[in-house]
Amino acid sequence: MLNYILNGVIFMADKRIFSGVQPSGSIHIGNYLGAIKQFVDNQNQYESIFSIVDLHAITVWQEPEELINSTHNVLALFIASGLSIEKNIIFKQSAVVEHTQLSWVLGCTARMGWLNRMTQFKDKAGKNKENASIGLYTYPILMAADILLYSATHVPVGDDQKQHLELARDIANKFNTDYKKDFFLLPQPIFNKNSTRVMSLRDGSNKMSKSDISEYSRILMTDNNDIITKKIKKAKTDSLKMPDTIKDAESRLEINNLINIYSASSGIDKQLVIDDFALKDIIDFKKSLTEVIIEVVEPIALEANKLINDKKYLEVILKEGAEQAREISSKKISDLYSIIGMI
Numbered sequence: 087m088l089n090y091i092l093n094g095v096i097f098m099a100d101k102r103i104f105s106g107v108q109p110s111g112s113i114h115i116g117n118y119l120g121a122i123k124q125f126v127d128n129q130n131q132y133e134s135i136f137s138i139v140d141l142h143a144i145t146v147w148q149e150p151e152e153l154i155n156s157t158h159n160v161l162a163l164f165i166a167s168g169l170s171i172e173k174n175i176i177f178k179q180s181a182v183v184e185h186t187q188l189s190w191v192l193g194c195t196a197r198m199g200w201l202n203r204m205t206q207f208k209d210k211a212g213k214n215k216e217n218a219s220i221g222l223y224t225y226p227i228l229m230a231a232d233i234l235l236y237s238a239t240h241v242p243v244g245d246d247q248k249q250h251l252e253l254a255r256d257i258a259n260k261f262n263t264d265y266k267k268d269f270f271l272l273p274q275p276i277f278n279k280n281s282t283r284v285m286s287l288r289d290g291s292n293k294m295s296k297s298d299i300s301e302y303s304r305i306l307m308t309d310n311n312d313i314i315t316k317k318i319k320k321a322k323t324d325s326l327k328m329p330d331t332i333k334d335a336e337s338r339l340e341i342n343n344l345i346n347i348y349s350a351s352s353g354i355d356k357q358l359v360i361d362d363f364a365l366k367d368i369i370d371f372k373k374s375l376t377e378v379i380i381e382v383v384e385p386i387a388l389e390a391n392k393l394i395n396d397k398k399y400l401e402v403i404l405k406e407g408a409e410q411a412r413e414i415s416s417k418k419i420s421d422l423y424s425i426i427g428m429i
């Protein structure tokens with residue numbers, strides 16, 4: 087396999103990771119376990135590019151001041167979680183104009199019928215579809231552009247993005263067929279086994295989400311230990327003993343979610359977690375779960391809260407990241423324009 091060196095680090099050249107996180111609220115443990123932890127775990131092997139996707143965030147209303155704060159918040163959490171700013175390219179989506187340029191072209195490749203199938207649009211638009219922004223509807227095209235612009239081979243995401251990834255592949259494939267060129271690579275998702283869909287602490291049938299009205303539905307990566315303890319204490323469960331088989335666990339939504347969070351946070355296999363707590367009281371399990379979560383969140387929260395105050399430092403990282411990203415994206419757009427007859 088052909089390897090190469092970037093900023094003194096050896097990467098395997100056959101794999102490039104791209105992923106994005108929206109600056110649309112505070113990062114929770116679902117974002118961390120489903121996505122950010124995977125970014126960190128993979129960064130030593132593969133060239134990685136991460137974007138704070140502010141253009142995606144404005145598909146629903148964002149207060150301008152809050153958008154900037156959230157952008158800094160995501161960046162601070164990336165770094166505090168262990169993402170290296172030397173090894174990886176980290177940038178803000180709106181600072182690289184090529185995302186919107188490619189998005190337009192891909193919008194002419196994608197079919198209405200494909201977009202009409204996107205379940206996330208249906209969930210987010212809710213009953214009042216006529217009043218949703220056009221951006222919310224075309225959002226998956228911009229996401230395809232993010233990925234295809236960098237010829238990413240792998241995309242670490244939570245399971246809620248699976249359908250969008252399939253759409254990105256369909257768009258890439260149609261473009262390549264239409265123009266008879268192998269121009270876009272077909273990206274693969276990477277999921278994290280036990281945390282690909284972390285559920286709400288208040289309702290095991292809904293995913294943990296930044297926009298849930300109940301703060302008790304999620305653990306934020308900036309929560310302090312007292313708040314984490316309270317949220318886990320209040321987390322909804324049934325009143326039985328702990329399950330003693332995976333099958334039993336999986337038939338109990340809320341408990342299954344807490345066991346998955348335990349396993350993903352501690353790195354202990356789910357079967358072992360179940361064996362350890364089999365038939366014990368839920369309250370004892372909750373105490374251990376709180377400790378395991380604090381072990382993950384506390385150092386990240388402390389570091390992130392420090393970094394967030396250093397806006398200048400964060401802005402320098404974003405500026406440098408955008409410059410590095412543009413080295414790749416501008417070349418891709420110039421090749422694209424030449425293929426479609428615009429240069």
Ligand code: AMP
Binds near residue numbers: 109118120121122285
């Ligand atoms: P977002 O906040 O929507 O930009 O999501 C950022 C990343 O976190 C994406 O890869 C999502 O798939 C992932 N993610 C969001 N919510 C969850 C969740 N509840 N469980 C697992 N992954 C999630």
Ligand code: TRP
Binds near residue numbers: 106139232242
């Ligand atoms: N749509 C993703 C989410 O809501 C965020 C995102 C935008 C993304 N562009 C991306 C994720 C490209 C992976 C790759 O979570």
